[in-house]
Amino acid sequence: MRKALALLSVLFLSPLMMFAGEADLVIPDGIKDESILFWGFLITALGFVFGLYQFMRVRKLRAHKSMLDVAQVIFETAKTYLLRQGRLLIILFLFIGAVVAFYFGFLSEADFGFGGVSMILGWTIIGILGSYAVAWFGIRMNTLANARMAFASLERKPLKLLNIPLNAGMSIGVVLISLELIIMLVILMFVPGEYAGASFIGFAIGESLGASALRIAGGIFTKIADIGSDLMKVIFKICEDDPRNPGTIADCVGDNAGDSVGPTADGFETYGVTGVALISFILLAVPAADIQVQLLTWIFVMRVLMIITSVISFAINNAISKARYKKVDDLDFEKPLTALVWITSIISIGATFASSYYLVGDLPNNLWISLSIIISAGTFGAA
Numbered sequence: 001m002r003k004a005l006a007l008l009s010v011l012f013l014s015p016l017m018m019f020a021g022e023a024d025l026v027i028p029d030g031i032k033d034e035s036i037l038f039w040g041f042l043i044t045a046l047g048f049v050f051g052l053y054q055f056m057r058v059r060k061l062r063a064h065k066s067m068l069d070v071a072q073v074i075f076e077t078a079k080t081y082l083l084r085q086g087r088l089l090i091i092l093f094l095f096i097g098a099v100v101a102f103y104f105g106f107l108s109e110a111d112f113g114f115g116g117v118s119m120i121l122g123w124t125i126i127g128i129l130g131s132y133a134v135a136w137f138g139i140r141m142n143t144l145a146n147a148r149m150a151f152a153s154l155e156r157k158p159l160k161l162l163n164i165p166l167n168a169g170m171s172i173g174v175v176l177i178s179l180e181l182i183i184m185l186v187i188l189m190f191v192p193g194e195y196a197g198a199s200f201i202g203f204a205i206g207e208s209l210g211a212s213a214l215r216i217a218g219g220i221f222t223k224i225a226d227i228g229s230d231l232m233k234v235i236f237k238i239c240e241d242d243p244r245n246p247g248t249i250a251d252c253v254g255d256n257a258g259d260s261v262g263p264t265a266d267g268f269e270t271y272g273v274t275g276v277a278l279i280s281f282i283l284l285a286v287p288a289a290d291i292q293v294q295l296l297t298w299i300f301v302m303r304v305l306m307i308i309t310s311v312i313s314f315a316i317n318n319a320i321s322k323a324r325y326k327k328v329d330d331l332d333f334e335k336p337l338t339a340l341v342w343i344t345s346i347i348s349i350g351a352t353f354a355s356s357y358y359l360v361g362d363l364p365n366n367l368w369i370s371l372s373i374i375i376s377a378g379t380f381g382a383a
Contacts, residue, residue, distance in 0.1 A: 025197020051175030127206020138264030211269030222258030
């Protein structure tokens with residue numbers, strides 16, 4: 001009986017004995033000596049430039065003035081929505097920021113002091129602004145692409161209809177990832193180790209707050225606008241897409257708010273939060289500082305490398321699509337899209353194994369193989 005009670009006591013108390021908090025999230029100083037991570041700044045900056053280049057390519061495409069006018073009305077209405085959401089985020093931050101400041105200032109085991117708490121709040125604000133900025137960029141890109149896509153459909157050139165949304169999607173995706181990585185690399189390389197872990201948490205809180213508000217509100221907005229158009233259709237017998245229906249523009253704005261603003265901000269938040277979770281896991285689960293440095297370097301190199309593999313795969317798929325479909329009048333759009341997914345997956349998996357062997361190949365038990373298989377399984381599953 002005593003042995004059983006002793007065993008139960010150990011089982012119940014073990015979580016308390018293994019408790020770890022933000023005080024344990026200390027980035028080892030050795031990470032700042034990893035010169036390969038400084039190359040990450042260059043690659044992410046080039047990725048950001050590539051995204052803006054794709055934006056300009058879409059923007060320069062021709063479209064009929066009436067289509068451009070409609071697209072501009074949609075964007076201006078969406079901009080009004082985003083400005084209202086910005087004011088809401090300020091109010092939300094006042095509440096969440098107070099909680100963050102109280103926790104890190106008074107409840108945390110670590111003694112961050114006024115300067116440390118201010119820094120954490122600063123990264124929380126940057127997280128909110130990051131989600132908000134990519135949402136704004138996403139809806140601007142989409143409304144530009146909408147008009148060009150509508151006009152291009154009149155030309156009966158399937159390849160052009162394929163390239164416009166692909167270019168727009170690559171622009172948003174690469175800008176989103178590059179901006180996220182630049183911010184996280186700044187925290188990793190330039191924020192003092194004892195503050196970096198908490199700064200990552202503050203950043204994750206901020207981007208989660210921004211994304212959740214934009215995602216939820218965007219979904220509500222699109223449903224309300226859609227129902228409004230449907231009511232006009234039912235009551236006044238005006239079709240949903242009829243220009244006489246005053247709900248048409250609202251419906252288009254709602255589609256952009258629900259399918260652009262929300263998912264873009266959500267993508268920024270998801271990519272960042274998963275990164276912070278991986279960093280936290282390494283710092284808490286791996287006791288040796290030198291191995292922490294090695295694994296943290298590996299994670300960030302893998303993330304930066306995926307920008308390169310994505311752009312290369314995009315270029316390869318474009319070349320293949322141009323060779324195959326340039327002169328065709330009928331195109332199954334799913335084929336080149338599926339090809340892009342598989343090309344990206346194959347190149348990414350190859351890069352995963354090669355870079356893992358180079359960066360963590362000396363870790364015991366062939367850990368590099370296990371890590372590569374885990375990432376590749378995720379890539380393959382997504383494909």
